[in-house]
Amino acid sequence: MTRFTLLLFVVAILAIACKREASIVIQGDPTDLLDKVALERALHSLDYDYTPSFPNYLKSAGLQPVPIDKKKAALGRVLFYDKILSHNQSLSCASCHEQSRAFADAKGFSMGVNGQKLERQSLPLANTANFAAHYRQLNDTGIPPFLWDGRTLSLDEISRMAITSPDEMNMSMEEVLERIRSKDYYQALWRRVFGHSSPKENEMLEALSEFVKAIGSVHASFDASMEMNAGNPNATVKADTSVSAFYHGPPNVIIVKDTTPPPGFTLSQFRGLRLFTRNCSGCHSAIRPFQQVFEACNGLSLIYKDQGKGKITGNPQDYGVFKAISLRNVALTAPYMHDGRFKTLTEVIDFYSTGIQPHPNLHPLLRNPDGSPKRFNFTAKEKQDLLNFLDMLTDKKLVEDVRFSNPFKQQ
Ligand code: HEC
Ligand code: HEC
Known part of the structure; x- marks a missing residue:
């Protein structure tokens, strides 16, 4: 033997x-x-x-x-x-x-x-x-x-x-x-x-x-829902339009009215998708290949204890710049941010809603035209819609x- x-x-x-x-x-x-x-x-x-x-x-x-x-x-x-x-x-x-x-x-x-x-x-x-x-x-x-x-x-x-x-x-x-x-x-x-x-x-x-x-x-439920709409000429969200949707493209890429979610999405999930596409997907595409920005300062603090990329390069323009990570499975990955400062996704959404700080390196996508930090001021319903959408990114398989x-x- x-x-x-x-x-x-x-x-x-x-x-x-x-x-x-x-x-x-x-x-x-x-x-x-x-x-x-x-x-x-x-x-x-x-x-x-x-x-x-x-x-x-x-x-x-x-x-x-x-x-x-x-x-x-x-x-x-x-x-x-x-x-x-x-x-x-x-x-x-x-x-x-x-x-x-x-x-x-x-x-x-x-x-x-x-x-x-x-x-x-x-x-x-x-x-x-x-x-x-x-x-x-x-x-x-x-x-x-x-x-x-x-x-x-x-x-x-x-x-x-x-x-x-x-x-x-x-x-x-x-x-x-x-x-x-x-x-x-x-x-x-x-x-x-x-x-x-x-x-x-x-x-x-x-x-x-x-x-x-x-x-x-x-294999998240988001993928299954997108799949339901792929190649279906009657579907309101098609695979090819999704490419531009996740590109942080112009607002007209979502062609469905609030009242008619496409197959695979509840109304709330679909409203969440729209909020996400307008405000978040430039830095966190649900499907990462369509992301545009890979690192940014998202204004967590005015002064960072950990300067992120700035610690490596020594360049003040890199202070507070961190990787904009994929939000796939985000419901499973608490706590959040490089220092785990937020315990729940609700805290994260509250931060983006009213707490973005005017850090000198704050990324333009999170600024108003006058340069001040954006205040999304999400309503309670919008916050729930965003949470319901983010839940769709969990891959149980x-x-x-x-x-x-x-x-x-x-x-
Ligand atoms: C003691 C905890 C710990 C152990 C053990 C550990 N990691 Fe990590 N890993 C981390 C932390 C913390 C980070 C983020 C560090 C940073 O960005 O500075 C990280 C980041 C990573 C990343 C980067 C992911 C990305 O998207 O940028 C990879 C890949 C990784 N680890 C793989 C591994 C592998 C493979 C091993 C085993 C050889 C390992 N890790 C062991 C804590 C750990
Ligand atoms: C300008 C780019 C940008 C935009 C726009 C943006 N983010 Fe972020 N986001 C980041 C960066 C960078 C981090 C990491 C920051 C850190 O840890 O210092 C982050 C972290 C997060 C995290 C934590 C991920 C984890 O696992 O720790 C969540 C959740 C998140 N963002 C959700 C959102 C939501 C929801 C929106 C829209 C309302 C949004 N982001 C808009 C850049 C952005």
Whole structure:
């Protein structure tokens, strides 16, 4: 029997044993058992298709998903959930990027390996990268930078920073590789994915990035509603008009009267969509490829404690400038803003309604013609409409998708 068939044999036995987990007493090291469960799940997930399938309304707007190498993504999944990546083995990437929260976390400031608070809130990962190619396609500006202050274009670099930062996982890359090499499950997986069993740094980072790229959200009820209207010549909102609608285009792109919501939208959701399109979608397209502004100062404060992009560039014009993030799954990603200052979406909408501050770098989209900050003064009904629309951006399939779930967890 070759080592590999032996391995499969062991895995098969384990698969049977694990099914009866509840009724058997597990001998030995529980971590070891988790390792075996993870290996079994990972071998299984090598066959998953990780490339997202786009709904027709996006395809007919000329967008195609970025292909994903499924084996690398499957390996990336194990790495993403593996606590051996952190110094005292207490944190994995998923500790700060939880699937149930669209890969953000619930802490205002994320917490590092020794329980210390980081300077910023974690960012949700749904649609981090797999829509990146479309930005180039639409406006030739390339991939929008990552992180709240846009300080990198490289996903590999983000993993390296998270692993090696003393405040986050506090490891050296050599230490991580040593630990990875010592695990039987990585030996087996590396052979399947890279054809050898001596893990290298670039391969590990590549696998993590491939997994992050695979996380995509295209199954929110908003998508289903848009899909209902795609290619339907009688529909009032068509896929092609939606492109301009999300471009922060002229007001006439929404051609439906308030009283007649298109299929798939309640009247309130549709009023919310209109409010959103007029006031918000220039910076937060519901479908990110149609976004126009990727970073801005949105006037949270007059003086920022954290200067965002300005902290990196030292340029006063960048003070208070942060990434305008995708609002996909926003109902799941509380608290809000780079410092988690708002606990609820109601607080966020109240801020935009009456609280925008006259910061010198406040973006023109949030200013009146005379330069003063806009006061949207939303009525209670309008606030509810906006909330109902934002709720449509929650992708329940993503948060339950087994391909993105924790392979170490015992169920
Ligand atoms: C201790 C908490 C923590 C851990 C562990 C962690 N992250 Fe993060 N992550 C954050 C925070 C906080 C940010 C935002 C930081 C900033 O913008 O300055 C972030 C941002 C990101 C982003 C940028 C998303 C975007 O849209 O710009 C990616 C991608 C990411 N992390 C992936 C990972 C991966 C992969 C790992 C594991 C190798 C990981 N993170 C581990 C807290 C964490
Ligand atoms: C000029 C661009 C711009 C416009 C217009 C704009 N925003 Fe924002 N928004 C931002 C930026 C930039 C941030 C991040 C700010 C920070 O953390 O410092 C943000 C953050 C948010 C967040 C927090 C996201 C999170 O997960 O933390 C929500 C929610 C939000 N905006 C909703 C809205 C709504 C609703 C509107 C319309 C009423 C709107 N925005 C209009 C730029 C904009």
